[in-house]
Ligand SMILES: NC(=O)C1=CN([C@@H]2O[C@H](COP(=O)(O)OP(=O)(O)OC[C@H]3O[C@@H](n4cnc5c(N)ncnc54)[C@H](OP(=O)(O)O)[C@@H]3O)[C@@H](O)[C@H]2O)C=CC1
């Protein structure tokens with residue numbers, strides 16, 4: 001079996017699955033609606049937002065971009081979020097991060113209706129993830145959810161495995177740890193104060209690298225046969241480089257994601273999935 005986990009292809013398959021669900025929703029009377037809020041003119045954010053809009057349009061999701069100037073005040077931004085909360089054509093709201101320094105990111109995230117929080121960043125959603133709440137509506141963050149899909153669709157069992165996550169951010173490291181724990185992995189979360197990182201990663205059956213440093217995880221840190229998930233997106237001399245040194249890690253891994261074409265496309269596919277789920281929740 002091929003070792004490479006083809007995130008681009010898996011994301012495409014998921015978009016196809018969603019397409020038919022969306023056409024059913026359309027027949028019921030309304031397609032899902034996604035509002036993307038972009039503050040300022042960060043070129044990376046503009047690229048990502050463009051990709052999200054394109055993906056939405058291709059599968060029949062109504063998407064609207066709210067492109068606002070970086071000088072917008074926090075109050076004005078909160079008003080925009082409130083307007084979208086009250087717009088019944090909009091099922092999902094995504095405020096592209098990072099936000100300018102004068103705006104309190106957490107305050108903006110908390111202002112989003114948790115039932116429209118397709119990014120899964122609102123404390124109601126992270127709290128439900130933390131407490132393992134499965135009965136109430138819960139949106140899980142897109143990148144962590146995409147990582148789980150990649151592992152599962154590759155046929156790698158999670159239950160009982162040692163999963164080591166390098167990185168503890170609120171958007172990747174911490175939530176992916178909870179999703180793996182919920183699937184009965186034994187988890188270890190590493191960070192910049194971890195004493196002997198290599199000793200930890202060598203114990204990983206599933207290794208998730210979300211550090212933000214190019215080629216940080218080398219082959220000698222990878223356990224033979226491990227499933228290696230590279231979340232890193234680092235732009236070096238105009239090229240995209242992951243957090244994993246691909247060639248040396250490939251030699252040792254049993255399965256591995258490339259960058260680009262691994263986790264990135266899945267993040268967008270999961271955003272689409274959450275938006276379809278939000279439309280299901282809101283009804284016609
Ligand atoms: N493909 C995708 O869809 C996405 C990709 N990304 C990419 O993933 C990467 C990580 O993103 P994000 O989680 O937001 O990053 P953050 O910068 O928020 O977090 C990085 C984490 O790495 C840890 N770290 C830094 N240096 C070391 C070190 N020397 N040893 C061990 N741990 C270290 C930090 O530890 P500490 O907490 O101690 O500082 C921190 O927890 C980035 O490249 C980002 O671009 C992010 C989101 C989506």
Ligand SMILES: Nc1nc(=O)c2c([nH]1)NC[C@@H]1CN(c3ccc(C(=O)N[C@@H](CCC(=O)O)C(=O)O)cc3)C=[N+]21
Nearest residue numbers: 048094095096097098119142233260261262264265267
């Ligand atoms: N509110 C919010 N939600 C996010 O989900 C969010 C965010 N803010 N801010 C920034 C990060 C980053 N992120 C990525 C999405 C897609 C790719 C992606 O598709 N990458 C392609 C390559 C794209 C390229 O060529 O630049 C790949 O890896 O193959 C990467 C990164 C979402 N984020």
